[in-house]
Amino acid sequence: MKYTAIMVAMAASTMLGGTLPAFADTNLKVYVSSQHQPQLWRKALDQYEAKHPGVKVTIETGGNTSEAQAQYLNTVMSAKDPSLDVLILDVIRPAQFAAAGWTSSFGAKDMSAYLPAYAEANTVGGKVVALPAFADSMFLYYRKDLLDKYGIQPPKTWDELKAAAKKITEGEHNPDLQGLSFQGKAIEGAVCTFLLPYWSQGKNLVENGKLTYDMTAATKSLELWKSFVDDGTAKKNIAEVATDDTRKEFQAGNVVFAVNWSYAWAQSQGKDSAVAGKVGVARLPAMTGGTQATCLGGWEWGVSAYSTHQDEAKALVEYLSSKDVSKFMAANGSLLPTYPDLYKDADVLKSAPWFANALDVVQTAKPRPVTPRYNEVSEVIRTTVNGVLAGVMTPKDGAAQIEARLKRILR
Ligand code: GLC
Numbered sequence: 001m002k003y004t005a006i007m008v009a010m011a012a013s014t015m016l017g018g019t020l021p022a023f024a025d026t027n028l029k030v031y032v033s034s035q036h037q038p039q040l041w042r043k044a045l046d047q048y049e050a051k052h053p054g055v056k057v058t059i060e061t062g063g064n065t066s067e068a069q070a071q072y073l074n075t076v077m078s079a080k081d082p083s084l085d086v087l088i089l090d091v092i093r094p095a096q097f098a099a100a101g102w103t104s105s106f107g108a109k110d111m112s113a114y115l116p117a118y119a120e121a122n123t124v125g126g127k128v129v130a131l132p133a134f135a136d137s138m139f140l141y142y143r144k145d146l147l148d149k150y151g152i153q154p155p156k157t158w159d160e161l162k163a164a165a166k167k168i169t170e171g172e173h174n175p176d177l178q179g180l181s182f183q184g185k186a187i188e189g190a191v192c193t194f195l196l197p198y199w200s201q202g203k204n205l206v207e208n209g210k211l212t213y214d215m216t217a218a219t220k221s222l223e224l225w226k227s228f229v230d231d232g233t234a235k236k237n238i239a240e241v242a243t244d245d246t247r248k249e250f251q252a253g254n255v256v257f258a259v260n261w262s263y264a265w266a267q268s269q270g271k272d273s274a275v276a277g278k279v280g281v282a283r284l285p286a287m288t289g290g291t292q293a294t295c296l297g298g299w300e301w302g303v304s305a306y307s308t309h310q311d312e313a314k315a316l317v318e319y320l321s322s323k324d325v326s327k328f329m330a331a332n333g334s335l336l337p338t339y340p341d342l343y344k345d346a347d348v349l350k351s352a353p354w355f356a357n358a359l360d361v362v363q364t365a366k367p368r369p370v371t372p373r374y375n376e377v378s379e380v381i382r383t384t385v386n387g388v389l390a391g392v393m394t395p396k397d398g399a400a401q402i403e404a405r406l407k408r409i410l411r
Contacts, residue, residue, distance in 0.1 A: 035065075036299065081306060100304075105236070115363065118300075133335075134299055192295035193259070197287050198218055266333050380401075
């Protein structure tokens with residue numbers, strides 16, 4: 001069986017790795033986002049425990065969105081609470097956590113084996129502050145069976161997507177079938193919602209720490225998303241939809257096109273899925289005349305500065321960030337690898353064939369602005385996207401508000 005084979009391979013290569021630090025009777029607590037396969041991380045941790053008698057690792061999960069998780073961790077870390085030893089952090093957070101003194105440094109570690117974007121996101125002031133857990137990007141998921149039925153190719157522009165969604169939903173006569181699902185709730189993912197069409201017009205938000213906001217591109221981005229609600233491509237209450245809602249609705253067979261991250265693949269192929277074997281994954285469309293662009297995601301392992309088991313926690317993080325674990329999570333949980341050569345690995349490609357084309361997407365994905373005040377930038381963008389989709393402000397007003405508020409934050 002695939003899973004067993006990989007575990008055997010992991011065990012074998014850990015043994016080849018030789019020297020295992022001996023830690024006696026240590027209990028470590030690891031914080032894992034509930035959306036990102038805690039049951040599989042558990043299996044990787046079981047392997048670790050088997051190789052390190054005396055070390056017991058428990059998992060704590062919480063919050064189904066990136067900001068809910070961050071809020072929880074902010075509370076724990078502000079209280080200097082030593083109960084969590086290892087923390088999984090969204091790629092946008094290591095710099096902030098390091099600046100707050102919440103994570104311990106790994107020093108000037110060699111990060112060259114990882115994809116450069118993650119080596120960069122985890123290095124602050126020349127010091128490595130966290131190690132990569134998994135890579136991520138946003139993709140266009142689509143119902144391959146339905147596109148084939150109507151003789152439609154995966155769309156390269158949002159206009160093409162709109163036309164394809166219309167043709168398919170009209171042809172299917174299924175009132176539950178949505179043309180497109182994306183994240184309109186005021187969550188971190190809505191920052192990427194805004195940026196996708198914005199970036200595809202060739203514009204950046206911040207360059208060299210300075211705001212380079214383009215009002216026309218921003219207005220067009222917000223107008224595009226609102227038009228999907230107004231013309232019925234997306235459902236009316238898209239302003240209430242978070243990432244895992246999109247995943248569930250697509251998996252239930254109620255969505256033709258969906259904007260989502262790589263984790264959604266494994267579940268869409270699982271036994272609870274109505275669409276197993278019927279799913280395609282492609283690059284996200286661009287604005288007409290623009291260039292396809294996507295948002296860089298990913299998660300990182302940090303060691304809490306308040307952990308009373310620093311060495312043991314760091315050794316565990318080295319393991320969790322290793323190539324064997326990256327491969328295991330890719331092959332079993334469709335979390336994108338942080339090591340470039342795993343995108344060609346036969347076991348990985350067997351469970352997620354489209355990863356063969358994903359390396360280039362991840363390598364060209366755009367990071368959200370890097371600034372110590374990222375939380376405020378995020379809040380401005382995601383609440384505005386949400387407000388426009390909910391109809392409480394026009395795209396034009398929304399774009400103007402984003403500019404005014406970002407100007408105050410990024411002076
Ligand atoms: C995914 C990405 C993460 C992003 C989040 C937004 O988990 O990996 O970087 O911030 O989605 O919802």
